[in-house]
Amino acid sequence: xxxxxxxxxxxxxxxxxxxxxxxxxxxxxxxxxxxxxxxxxxxxxxxxxxxxxxxxxxxxxxxxxxxxxxxxxxxxxxxxxxxxxxxxxxxxxxxxxxxxxxxxxxxxxxxxxxxxxxxxxxxxxxxxxxxxxxxxxxxxxxxxxxxxxxxxxxxxxxxxxxxxxxxxxxxxxxxxxxxxxxxxxxxxxxxxxxxxxxxxxxxxxxxxxxxxxxxxxxxxxxxxxxxxxxxxxxxxxxxxxxxxxxxxxxxxxxxxxxxxxxxxxxxxxxxxxxxxxxxxxxxxxxxxxxxxxxxxxxxxxxxxxxxxxxxxxxxxxxxxxxxxxxxxxxxxxxxxxxxxxxxxxxxxxxxxxxxxxxxxxxxxxxxxxxxxxxxxxxxxxxxxxxxxxxxxxxxxxxxxxxxxxxxxxxxxxxxxxxxxxxxxxxxxxxxxxxxxxxxxxxxxxxxxxxxxxxxxxxxxxxxxxxxxxxxxxx
Numbered sequence: 001x002x003x004x005x006x007x008x009x010x011x012x013x014x015x016x017x018x019x020x021x022x023x024x025x026x027x028x029x030x031x032x033x034x035x036x037x038x039x040x041x042x043x044x045x046x047x048x049x050x051x052x053x054x055x056x057x058x059x060x061x062x063x064x065x066x067x068x069x070x071x072x073x074x075x076x077x078x079x080x081x082x083x084x085x086x087x088x089x090x091x092x093x094x095x096x097x098x099x100x101x102x103x104x105x106x107x108x109x110x111x112x113x114x115x116x117x118x119x120x121x122x123x124x125x126x127x128x129x130x131x132x133x134x135x136x137x138x139x140x141x142x143x144x145x146x147x148x149x150x151x152x153x154x155x156x157x158x159x160x161x162x163x164x165x166x167x168x169x170x171x172x173x174x175x176x177x178x179x180x181x182x183x184x185x186x187x188x189x190x191x192x193x194x195x196x197x198x199x200x201x202x203x204x205x206x207x208x209x210x211x212x213x214x215x216x217x218x219x220x221x222x223x224x225x226x227x228x229x230x231x232x233x234x235x236x237x238x239x240x241x242x243x244x245x246x247x248x249x250x251x252x253x254x255x256x257x258x259x260x261x262x263x264x265x266x267x268x269x270x271x272x273x274x275x276x277x278x279x280x281x282x283x284x285x286x287x288x289x290x291x292x293x294x295x296x297x298x299x300x301x302x303x304x305x306x307x308x309x310x311x312x313x314x315x316x317x318x319x320x321x322x323x324x325x326x327x328x329x330x331x332x333x334x335x336x337x338x339x340x341x342x343x344x345x346x347x348x349x350x351x352x353x354x355x356x357x358x359x360x361x362x363x364x365x366x367x368x369x370x371x372x373x374x375x376x377x378x379x380x381x382x383x384x385x386x387x388x389x390x391x392x393x394x395x396x397x398x399x400x401x402x403x404x405x406x407x408x409x410x411x412x413x414x415x416x417x418x419x420x421x422x423x424x425x426x427x428x429x430x431x432x433x434x435x436x437x438x439x440x441x442x443x444x445x446x447x448x449x450x451x452x453x454x455x456x457x458x459x460x461x462x463x464x465x466x467x468x469x470x471x472x473x474x
Contacts, residue, residue, distance in 0.1 A: 001202055001203075002202070002203040003203065003235050004161065004200065004201050004205075005161055005162055005163075005198065005231050006158045006160075006161070006198070006209065007161070007162075007163070007166050007196060007197065007198050007227060008158040008159075008197045008211075009155075009166060009169065009170070009194060009195070009197070010153060010154070010155050010195040010196075010197070011153070011154045011173060011192065012127075012151050012153050012192070012193045012194075012195075013062070013152045013153075013154065013177060013183045013185065014027075014149055014150070014183055014190065014191035015058040015059060015182060016182060017054045017055050018054075019052060020036075020052065020149055020150060021049075021055055021092070021126040021127075021148055021149065021150035022040055022049030022050060022126060022276075023040035023041050023050070023148060025037060025038050025040075025148065029189045029191075030189075033141075033143040033145065034143055037147070040148065041126075041147045041148030042147070043088030043089070049092060049273075049275055051076075051279065055124065055150035056099075056124065056279065056281075057289065058150075059099055059122065059152040059182075060099065060281065061182055062154070062180055062182045063099060063100035064290045065176055065179070065182075065296060066103040066104070066154070066173075067103050068100035068103035068119065068122055069101055070281070070286050071097070071098070071099065071281075072281050072286070073279070073280050073281075074094060074098055074123075074124075075094065075097040075272055075279065076093070076094055076124075076272070076276045076279065077092075077095040077096075077270045077271060077272055077273055078091070078093075079093045079095070079125075080269045080270075081268055084129075084131055085129035085131050085147070086129070087147060091126060091128060092126050092273055093123065093125035093153075094125065095123075096270075098121045098122065098124075099122055099279070100121065100122040100123075101122075103119035103122060105172055105173060105176070106298055107168050107169050108168060109162075109168055110164045110165065110168060111162050111164065111165055112161065112165070115159075116159075117159045117160060118156065118159050119155065119156050120155045120156065121153075121154075122152055122153070122155075123152070123153055124150065124152060124153075124279075125151050125153055126148045126151065127146050127150075129142050129143060129144040129145070129147040130145075146190070152182070154173070156169070158197070158199075158208065158211075163225075163227035163228045163231065166223060167221070167224040170220045170223060171220060172297075174192060175297050175320065176297060177192075179294060179297055179321075179322050180294065187218060187219060187220075188218075194220075194223050195213060195215050196213065196214045196227055197213050198211060198212060198214070198227055198230050198231060198234070199211040199212070200231060200235055209234075210245065210246060212230060212245075212248070213247070213249065214226045214227065214230055214248075214251050214256065215248060215249070216250045216251055216252035217251050222254070225251075226249075226251035226256065229251075230256060233256070247260075248260050297319055300315075300325055301316055301319045302315075304319060304328075308332070308338035308342075310338060318342065318345060323358075323360060324349075324350070324353075327349070327364055330365075334364050334367075334368035335368045335369075335372060336364075336367065336368040336371050337371065337375065340371050340375070341367075341371065344371060344388075348385060348388050349367070352388075352392050361391075361393075362392055366391055366397065367388075367391075369398045369399070370391070371384075373399070373402065377409055377411060377458045377460060377461075378402070378408060379409055380455060380458075382455065383405075383409065386407060387401045387402050387405070387407060390405070406454075406456070407456070409457070409458045410453065410456045410458060411461050413465060416449075416453075416457055416458070417469075419449050419452045419457060420449055420465060420466050420469060422452055423445060423448045423449050423452055424445070427445075427448070430444065430445070431470075431473065434470055434473075435473055442467065445466055445470070446459065449462050
C-alpha cells in the first residue's frame, strides 16, 4: 500500500520585546536563575497582568506578513495544566478568539515545487518557566526567568506532505519573521520552538489518520529526522495490523521517547481570562502596521532578478537576509556594477561574514571603490582579494591599502615592454617554437611576464604589447 504523510506544525516564536508579556520584568536571555521575576510572572496572589503593547504590535506585524486576517477584537484565556515550571497552574493564552486566523506562506518544497501552506491561527501567549535537571544531583530545579516571556504561536494547517517539506516551511517561516524584525528566531536560546504533528493515511484517502506529536527538537534538521522516524514507525505499525494511539513523543535525545498520552483541547479546561479585558485593535492601527511592513523575501527575490538581471539562484542567496540584500543594493547604489556586485557579495563578502559571526565588515562604498579599481585595471582580481582581506580589519580606503601593499597594477607601456623583453630574452627556445607555429605559447609568456612583474602588470596591456612583439618576430 502507498501511504501519504500529513504534517502540521506549531511554531512558538519569542517576540523581540525588552519586557515580558504581562509585566515589566526583563525578557532577556541568560541572566542568573530566578532574577527576572516579579509577583505577576510568579503568579502570586493579588498580582494583576497588563498586556505588553509592543508584543501585540510584533504579533500583529507577523500576522500581516503571513497574510493572516487580524481581528480587531480577540480574547485571552486561561489554559489550565499542572507542571512545576508553571507557577500559576495555568498559562495565559488565546483559544477560540485568537489574534489572527487564515494565513498562508508560499514555500519551495523539495518534493512538489512551489506550494502554498495554509495557517489556521496566530495567537499570543506567555511562556512557562524552565525545568533544570542537571544542576542539583538527584533533584530537579525550576528557573522562572522565562516565565511570562511573550510568544506568538503559529499553527499551520495539515498541508505539509513530507519531512523535507516541513523543514522547507520552517526555513521560509524563520526567514520571513527575521525580515519583519519580529524575533531573532534563535533556536539555541529557545526563541523558536517547534511541535510537530504527523499522521499517515492510504494515498487518496481524504480522511485524516490518528496524529502523533513530537516535541523537544533543537534544530530544523532534528525536526526532519524526528518526523521521518515517526512516519516510518506509524507505517510499520499500520502494515502490521496495529493501531496508532494519540501520543506525544520527545526527540531531545535524537530518538523518539514517549512523554505522555496526548491531551485534547478540552483537557486544558480553557475559560476566559478574568483579569484581562478583550484585546481591541483599531482598524486604522492595523492598516498602519500593514503599510509599514518591509519588502518581504518573495517580493525581494523577484525584484532583484527583474531590476538587476541576476539569476534566480543568486537572487535567493542575496535575499536570504535583509542585511545581505540591503548591503548588495547599497554596493550598487555606490556605483557597483550589478553582476560584479553579485560575485563579490556571494563570494568574498559572505565568506568573511561566516568567519565574523555574520558581520558585513567592509562598507558598501569601499567595496564599490575596490570593484571600480578592478574594472579600470588599477588592480588585478587576485590583488583585489588581498585588498578586501585587509579592508575587513582597517578603516583605510582601498587605494591606500593597495598602495601600501604594493599591489597597484602597472599599465605603463615602457615598464611592461621591459618585463616582456626580459622574459623573451631568457626563453629563446619557447620563442622559436612560437615562431614555428605554436601560438598557444602566448599564454605561457603572459604568465611569465606576470611573474616577472610580481603580479603588478596589467594583464590586458601585457597581452596587447606581447602580441605585437611576437608578431614582429615572425
